[in-house]
Amino acid sequence: MxxxxxxxxxxxxxxxxxxxxxxxxxxxxxxxxxxxxxxxxxxxxxxxxxxxxxxxxxxxxxxxxxxxxxxxxxxxxxxxxxxxxxxxxxxxxxxxxxxxxxxxxxxxxxxxxxxxxxxxxxxxxxxxxxxxxxxxxxxxxxxxxxxxxxxxxxxxxxxxxxxxxxxxxxxxxxxxxxxxxxxxxxxxxxxxxxxxxxxxxxxxxxxxxxxxxxxxxEKYKNKEIDKNTLQQIEQKFSLILDKELFLNPNFTLEDAAKELKITKHILSQYVNEILGKSFSSLIKEYRVEKAKQLLETETNYTIESLGYDSGFNSKSTFFTAFKKITGLTPAEYQKSQSK
CATH class of the missing domain: 1.20.1070 (Rhopdopsin 7-helix transmembrane proteins)
Known part of the structure; x- marks a missing residue:
């Protein structure tokens, strides 16, 4: 009782x-x-x-x-x-x-x-x-x-x-x-x-x-990005991937905004509304894709070190993000690619 x-x-x-x-x-x-x-x-x-x-x-x-x-x-x-x-x-x-x-x-x-x-x-x-x-x-x-x-x-x-x-x-x-x-x-x-x-x-x-x-x-409600700004962002956004800026473990939204020469607020709105995710989630996806490439090609390095090379700042965040996005652990993914 x-x-x-x-x-x-x-x-x-x-x-x-x-x-x-x-x-x-x-x-x-x-x-x-x-x-x-x-x-x-x-x-x-x-x-x-x-x-x-x-x-x-x-x-x-x-x-x-x-x-x-x-x-x-x-x-x-x-x-x-x-x-x-x-x-x-x-x-x-x-x-x-x-x-x-x-x-x-x-x-x-x-x-x-x-x-x-x-x-x-x-x-x-x-x-x-x-x-x-x-x-x-x-x-x-x-x-x-x-x-x-x-x-x-x-x-x-x-x-x-x-x-x-x-x-x-x-x-x-x-x-x-x-x-x-x-x-x-x-x-x-x-x-x-x-x-x-x-x-x-x-x-x-x-x-x-x-x-x-x-x-x-929803904080961006009624503040739509104008078409010209949207086109400029889309043209520049690939720089994050092309320059692999995400490999910097301390890479932030502010750093990305400076690189793309747009305001932090506009970039945040673009990522949230147009790409449908948070900036941190997007960067984790880029890092996981990089990790997948390294796991497929590099065999002389530990999985943990490949995680750091992909931009993750700790083993736990690497393993958690990789498992969440791919459904496999880094070791399982590497094993599946070696077959």
Whole structure:
């Protein structure tokens, strides 16, 4: 029972911390993270209410009312967060203020303490229906990602993040909806599971990247590269390969921009939007291609030394990048070429 309480409450506690983190980050960098911060906050409030109600049934009815009321903002905040990255921004007041007024009025005229039957039979059902309607409304922002799946295109980190948030909210809604047939605590456990799954997924995807998932390529939105500049970059970009500049283990985006005589910002935008990857990922691909050439032709050197000759600054980064890109270890690749 102690472990059950621990894992149930863990998600809510970390949800509060992440909510605070995104709220602070929003002030500094990205206003849209306010919606994400508030989404995590209302989810955490709903979850912590479930945890304490399950383990301490005598909990104050006022707290129960607050926890249930928080649910009405989950759907709108999910929609507003996903919408905030689109070209056509929704008016957040329309999706927030009416529900806040409604829940305040219900709390005053039909407090949970005195009208538990009405809350259980009507109000809670209405909240979960509204939550589901917003899940349906938010689905349109998943369609471009689904299209990428169908076309077998690589997903951006931001695509993975959006999909994770959407499916996470859907999964938690489903957990609470079927709680009558399973257990009331399933919703809380689901939140913990979903939260950690999303975080681990993004840590894994970003472990070798210089940017974080909420500072994705969307920062270039509405700042398209003009055609003349694009042509100039395309003509010059081959210099990185021709001169093998990537063999320098300390080669940076700034170094590349100076060599190509363009701004660092424009080059970063070109690599992210046109080539569809981060600069560090692109350089790793160049280095792996060089390593493949050396592994095929050089037999008197250790594999580790060939990694350094390819521009990698350590054995571990070489082996990790090579395995990720080719699906084989350097030794396996060299052996396959010698047959």
């Amino acid at each position: 102690t472990l059950l309480f621990f894992f149930s409450a863990l998600g809510a506690f970390n949800g509060f911390l992440l909510s605070l983190y995104f709220a602070i980050n929003a002030k500094k960098k990205n206003f849209t993270n306010y919606f994400l911060s508030l989404l995590l906050l209302v989810l955490s409030i709903r979850i912590i209410k479930s945890v304490f109600f399950y383990f301490t049934p005598h909990i104050s009815n006022i707290f129960i009312q607050i926890g249930l009321s928080a649910c009405i903002m989950i759907g709108p905040l999910l929609y507003l967060y996903l919408n905030s990255y689109s070209d056509k921004k929704a008016n957040w007041k329309i999706h927030v203020i009416p529900y806040l007024v409604l829940m305040t009025a219900l709390g005053i005229f039909y407090p949970y303490v005195e009208h538990q039957a009405i809350w259980s039979r009507w109000i809670v059902c209405g909240i979960y229906l509204q939550w589901f309607m917003y899940i349906i409304l938010s689905f349109k922002y998943m369609l471009p990602i689904i299209q990428k799946f169908k076309k077998k295109e690589n997903l951006k980190n931001l695509d993975v993040w959006f999909l994770s948030i959407y499916l996470g909210v859907l999964f938690i809604w489903l957990a609470y909806t079927i709680a009558a047939y399973t257990s009331y605590i399933v919703g809380a456990l689901s939140f913990t599971f979903v939260l950690y799954l999303i975080v681990l997924l993004l840590i894994f995807r970003n472990s070798n990247e210089s940017t974080t998932f909420f500072e994705e390529k």
